[in-house]
Amino acid sequence: MITRRQALARMGSAALGSAFAPTLLSAEASAPVPATASAGKPNILWITTEGVPLSALSCYGSTLIHTPNIDRIAREGMRFENSFTTNALCAPSRATLLTGKYSHLNGMLTNPGATTGLPNSSTFDAAQETLPKILRRHGYQTGLVGKWHLPANPGEAGFDYFVFKRGAGGPYYEPSGYLRNEKLGSTQIVEKSYPGYITDNVANFAIQGIQQFTRPFCMMVQFFSDHRPFDPPHKYEHLYDNVRIPEPGTFWDDYSCRASAAREARMRIAEMPDFHPPADLTTRQRQQWNYQQFMRHFLGTLRAQDDAVGRLLDFLDQSGLARNTIVVFTGDHGFFLGDHGWFDKRFMYEQAIRVPWMIRYPGQAAPGSVSPHWVVNVDNAPTVLELAGIPIPADMQGRSLVPLFKGAAPAGWRTSYYYHYYEFAPPHWVFPHYGIRTGRYKLIHYYTVNEWELFDLEKDPDEMENLFQWSGFKVHPGYESVLPGLVSELQSLRAQFNDTTGGPMKVWPTSSYD
Numbered sequence: 001m002i003t004r005r006q007a008l009a010r011m012g013s014a015a016l017g018s019a020f021a022p023t024l025l026s027a028e029a030s031a032p033v034p035a036t037a038s039a040g041k042p043n044i045l046w047i048t049t050e051g052v053p054l055s056a057l058s059c060y061g062s063t064l065i066h067t068p069n070i071d072r073i074a075r076e077g078m079r080f081e082n083s084f085t086t087n088a089l090c091a092p093s094r095a096t097l098l099t100g101k102y103s104h105l106n107g108m109l110t111n112p113g114a115t116t117g118l119p120n121s122s123t124f125d126a127a128q129e130t131l132p133k134i135l136r137r138h139g140y141q142t143g144l145v146g147k148w149h150l151p152a153n154p155g156e157a158g159f160d161y162f163v164f165k166r167g168a169g170g171p172y173y174e175p176s177g178y179l180r181n182e183k184l185g186s187t188q189i190v191e192k193s194y195p196g197y198i199t200d201n202v203a204n205f206a207i208q209g210i211q212q213f214t215r216p217f218c219m220m221v222q223f224f225s226d227h228r229p230f231d232p233p234h235k236y237e238h239l240y241d242n243v244r245i246p247e248p249g250t251f252w253d254d255y256s257c258r259a260s261a262a263r264e265a266r267m268r269i270a271e272m273p274d275f276h277p278p279a280d281l282t283t284r285q286r287q288q289w290n291y292q293q294f295m296r297h298f299l300g301t302l303r304a305q306d307d308a309v310g311r312l313l314d315f316l317d318q319s320g321l322a323r324n325t326i327v328v329f330t331g332d333h334g335f336f337l338g339d340h341g342w343f344d345k346r347f348m349y350e351q352a353i354r355v356p357w358m359i360r361y362p363g364q365a366a367p368g369s370v371s372p373h374w375v376v377n378v379d380n381a382p383t384v385l386e387l388a389g390i391p392i393p394a395d396m397q398g399r400s401l402v403p404l405f406k407g408a409a410p411a412g413w414r415t416s417y418y419y420h421y422y423e424f425a426p427p428h429w430v431f432p433h434y435g436i437r438t439g440r441y442k443l444i445h446y447y448t449v450n451e452w453e454l455f456d457l458e459k460d461p462d463e464m465e466n467l468f469q470w471s472g473f474k475v476h477p478g479y480e481s482v483l484p485g486l487v488s489e490l491q492s493l494r495a496q497f498n499d500t501t502g503g504p505m506k507v508w509p510t511s512s513y514d
Contacts, residue, residue, distance in 0.1 A: 041216040043325040053334040069310030077360030088333035100381035100396035110423035132158030145205040146222035155187030232300025240296040331355035418493035447503030
């Protein structure tokens, strides 16, 4: 077993006032709205949820919770079944959504202040090209509210209007540290305090910003929840008290059939300190107890987010903007809800890499339609640009999804995708890795310790049995012919995306795959 220590050794405000929310709410239906009809350009409302796996959305089949407002976007538009993130971590994913580029090119490898444990730095240069900058040059006004999490000034990254909260998480009630500009187009940041629950405030800020716009707009709404500390609003904090939430089938995973990365990660439900379990519980009892507390908080918090999405959709309807506004709903990454006995994300396992992707745009995406085609978060920026009639920069690494709205994929559409995670840091200590996922197989390389995982997703959809055998660096009998093709395609994707970061690709001690 390789420990974290061994792995490290191997890795060479003034308040707006209590009247804020009531005043805004009362003005929603009658407020002035952007004059977009004459411009002929669609508005864009881009909603990014925080750490919500597909298993927690009823439009994706969840039985844990009903999310009627998020479901409405799918019902009135198109839902994608196979949508993935390139780096299952908050800040890197958000940087990719802004730039249409993988982490190694946009600079955001890890969350701010974290380490890769490698000779790579993680930063976000606001001078680089971004989606809001391009939109602004083509007559749009741009806004960002909620979670920012990038070490840069949003105004310098292309936003005319921004209100965000410092940091990555809570507290969610009466939080301080809201940062904003007070004048459209200003890059000057002032600190404010706003009363109330953060998810409600994010919806308020978005509506307030749209009310100020006079031209076609792109408003990016980035929620904080569901994220630690998983604090639901008071109205939902006891909603699931009398409900016993079923544990996932992999809840008691002992990591015995996988690489050491799974055993060494510090994301186990049993070890969560968040909910102060009774001291006399056994390890198994504590895992069960923590899971129920965690899920009750998580689902109550998600209910609040669904309510906020409903408010935004209602505002578009009441203000007359809905008919000419594209609504995109996606996520920064998925989340383990007890799967493999974990919470959090990071790993290239299904629950972490899959994200929702839906679009509502009358006349473009057919209501109630579902697409099986593969999409990746590098596709978001190119898609929005094509919908706005703006040329897509050649250096963006994604592809526009607009052709998929008609139901058929263009020739050469992807049948595999490339993933790269970098952050090796407390508190979770997940080994850096890159990998490839195809329709049937997944190959992961934990390159700092030269360990591999190979999964047959058709026979093992829960990713419980690694088919890569460490004795002699061989694969399970019957898969000998599969590995070379996957390694070759992984090499090809790394070259295609110009990724030279990470360790050499050694499948055998004397590998020809360096």
